[in-house]
Amino acid sequence: MCGIAGLYYPNIAKPVDPARVAQMSDAQAHRGPDGSGVWTAPGVGLGHRRLSIIDLGGGAQPMLTPDQQIAVTYNGEIYNFQEVRAELERLGAQFLTHSDTEVLLHGWRAWGPDMLARLNGMFAFALYDAKSKSLFLARDRFGVKPLHYAQLSDGAVAFASELKGILAHPSFRRVPDFRAVEDYLGLGYVPDDASIVAGVKKLPAGHFMLIERGKPVPQPVQWWDIDFSQRATGKPKDLQAELVEHLRAAVTSRMISDVPLGAFLSGGVDSSAVVAMMAEASRSAVKTCTIGFDVADHDETSHAQLIADRFATEHRARKVAADDFALIDTLVDAFDEPFADASALPTYRVCELARENVTVALSGDGADEAFAGYRRYKFFAAEERMRGLLPGGLRSGVFGTLGKYFPKADWAPRPFRAKTTLLALAEGGEYAYPKAVGVTGPELRHRLYTRKALKALAGHNAEQRYTDTMRLAPARDGLDRAQYADIKHYLPGDILTKVDRTSMAVSLEAREPLLDYRLVEFAATLPPSMRIRSGQGKWLMKKALEPWLPRDILYRPKMGFVTPISAWFRTALADEAAALARSKVLADTGWFDAATIQALAADHRSGRAEHGRTLWQLLMLERSLTRLFG
Structure with a gap:
């Protein structure tokens, strides 16, 4: 690299x-x-x-x-x-x-x-x-x-x-x-x-x-595009076998190296699948590593150890503090631009750990976008089915009115946020999904902006890029369009940027076998029922991997690299949040309303509202602007 x-x-x-x-x-x-x-x-x-x-x-x-x-x-x-x-x-x-x-x-x-x-x-x-x-x-x-x-x-x-x-x-x-x-x-x-x-x-x-x-x-x-408009017609067993062959070829082709090579192992389905195929192809023990947290709710080291034992890998695990925000300035330097995915902190730490023993590491990134692994796909697919039951005008009138007067509950799990769900149902999927995948919504952003900022935008909004992409997607249904848009925007903008910058910051090459284009093109042909079934995302992939991975790994709830940023802004970073309202670099832009930022920090600290992700965005933005222009 x-x-x-x-x-x-x-x-x-x-x-x-x-x-x-x-x-x-x-x-x-x-x-x-x-x-x-x-x-x-x-x-x-x-x-x-x-x-x-x-x-x-x-x-x-x-x-x-x-x-x-x-x-x-x-x-x-x-x-x-x-x-x-x-x-x-x-x-x-x-x-x-x-x-x-x-x-x-x-x-x-x-x-x-x-x-x-x-x-x-x-x-x-x-x-x-x-x-x-x-x-x-x-x-x-x-x-x-x-x-x-x-x-x-x-x-x-x-x-x-x-x-x-x-x-x-x-x-x-x-x-x-x-x-x-x-x-x-x-x-x-x-x-x-x-x-x-x-x-x-x-x-x-x-x-x-x-x-x-x-x-x-x-x-x-x-010069290349992904096509979701075609449909595979084979039997599930045959498609499972084809999937495994694509996966095996993708992994083995990425094991060519003249320097030490290993893999990230989180204990989730994707990285476990990569390690399984590496172990099958390797004559020696695969080198694996995982990062754990000192808070049990965020720690996956036991699941990673289960896979390490199953495939007899040369495994290394390291526990880090869940409040590892001392890395903030390191990440600002690595990313150049503001980047708000807080999982970059543990990603940096696992890259750091891997680099101690290897120069190349295989990751499990890409399968969620290709095989519909994110929970949001399940909710969106259900919403799309409900949208299909009512004509657009009636749907907008009924669900829009109910959503307008229903109390807001951002703190609740997604299935219980009735206001959010009702408003999403009132809109077409190409308008609702960009808001579901976003961070700070349009209403709150407009409250944060000054008149000068709104004038400078001249109607530009962050969601339009997703909406346009979904409208033009080579796709058959809403799930296709959502996955297509994520592959075009979220995957390169967030996931791959995160892995590239954190790995390169420690001079480590990360390879993504689950993004072999032949595997992803195959996944795009799968009928929606083979991507999501009985509430399970990545259904066909999980079925195909049953001979290799334990059910406890395949079918446990998805965790991912979770960082408790909301708790930080009520404890160790509460003063940092309050100071954002007084930030000179933010004030000098003339873009942000200081009183609104102050209110967000105070309401979040007191528990009256949940603004942790927005405060994290503002903090990373402030640090980035200071580094670039301050």
């Missing part, structure tokens, strides 16, 4: 200072502590920081073809590079290394942008073609690996794995973007097509850009 950076002048072949590219690259040194490189030519400069995984001696970057006509800087792993290499050799390509990087050089020469469809992996790369004087930027299907870009005042296009790489360029002017703040407060993260810094964008997952000299910088082009 690596960090990439560079500059490209689309209008003129202006000389590029290697020291400037090195400065951008070195700002991401944590992503690649094993080596660095810079290559420049008229109008272009590529930088690289290397974490050595494959071909330790021969995979240095930037890498060039022998004739110096094609150069690439690349972050990621191509899991099927040996098959692609064999195909290229049949076409006459001659390889000088055993690295997957070289496949990109020869693949570009043979197929151009069409080579992306042949690649199975996680990647973000920049490739310069001297013959066409063009720069090609590409990102993998799901957005496992990040890629930021911006156009500078002198016309250069700057790119980097992380925002800090672009910000290291001295001519880039930092200005906050309030529309991204709206997105962040609504969703809990700054999504892929936005940035907290105005003028910076992220190349969306499954997209590329071909920037040619003498032409305007184009919009990204989508």
Whole structure:
């Protein structure tokens, strides 16, 4: 795994200072502590920081073809590079290394942008073609690996794995973007097509850009999409067998490494399934690790130990404090942008633990989005069935009126929040689901904003991105559309960002076998009844894994990395919450109403209301703005 950076002048072949590219690259040194490189030519400069995984001696970057006509800087792993290499050799390509990087050089020469469809992996790369004087930027299907870009005042296009790489360029002017703040407060993260810094964008997952000299910088082009509109017709037993074969292939392909490799093990279905397949394929004990908490309600170490014992893994567990908020500033540095998923704290700790013994770790991320594992899918599917019983106008009138006057109970479990459920039923699914998956709702956000902020938004709202995606989804029903939108937004914006930044902060490569595109494309064809049945999400996946995993693991309630942030803001962080109303950096933006923030903190501290997640968002926003602009 690596960090990439560079500059490209689309209008003129202006000389590029290697020291400037090195400065951008070195700002991401944590992503690649094993080596660095810079290559420049008229109008272009590529930088690289290397974490050595494959071909330790021969995979240095930037890498060039022998004739110096094609150069690439690349972050990621191509899991099927040996098959692609064999195909290229049949076409006459001659390889000088055993690295997957070289496949990109020869693949570009043979197929151009069409080579992306042949690649199975996680990647973000920049490739310069001297013959066409063009720069090609590409990102993998799901957005496992990040890629930021911006156009500078002198016309250069700057790119980097992380925002800090672009910000290291001295001519880039930092200005906050309030529309991204709206997105962040609504969703809990700054999504892929936005940035907290105005003028910076992220190349969306499954997209590329071909920037040619003498032409305007184009919009990204989508090269891959997931299709939920098709349906598998096989018997459940046959589909279970097919699922296991996809899972086995996905895991074994991600075990190729020239450095020590292991796995995260939480004791949940997904990471346990990965460890089961690793144990089947490995000749030696799989190295596993888990993080536990000093509060029993949040601790899963006993479940992880059960799986470790079953597969005789070389297991390490470590207990950390549930109130591990001392990591806040570390996370602010790692993420650059505000990021409100508090499970980043234990994720960082498990990456830290893994890095003590391995350089590569397999994770269980992705199955919830692909196989409908989140509880919210079950509730949404039930709401969709109820919506189908009444015409839209009648539904809006009946449920909307009841919801308007029903008392609010945000503190209650989701099934008992009648006001929330009634209001959701009154709306179409493409309007209700974005609010269900969000963090701070539209009404509370508008209370937080000043008139200046509302004017700056000019009607922009965080939920619209989800609504538009669900409307246009290649899908048959509401569950399809919800999963599709999560794969497009929540997965790259939250889950994969969290794992990438926390793992790279400690120079660890994390691999996600459950996001093998063939496995996810298979999951998208499953009828809804094979994704959710009898209140169980991931139904077919769990049935398929019954020969491998105990029922206590397969069918116990989902826990995940839970952090008690609400309790923090009534105890250890209560004063921090109150201080947000007096924050200079928030006040200087002119965007937030201090009295509203003060009231939120006071009401939460007293127990009159539940605002823990919003207060956490505001705290992380305040810290991020201070770091970036303070």
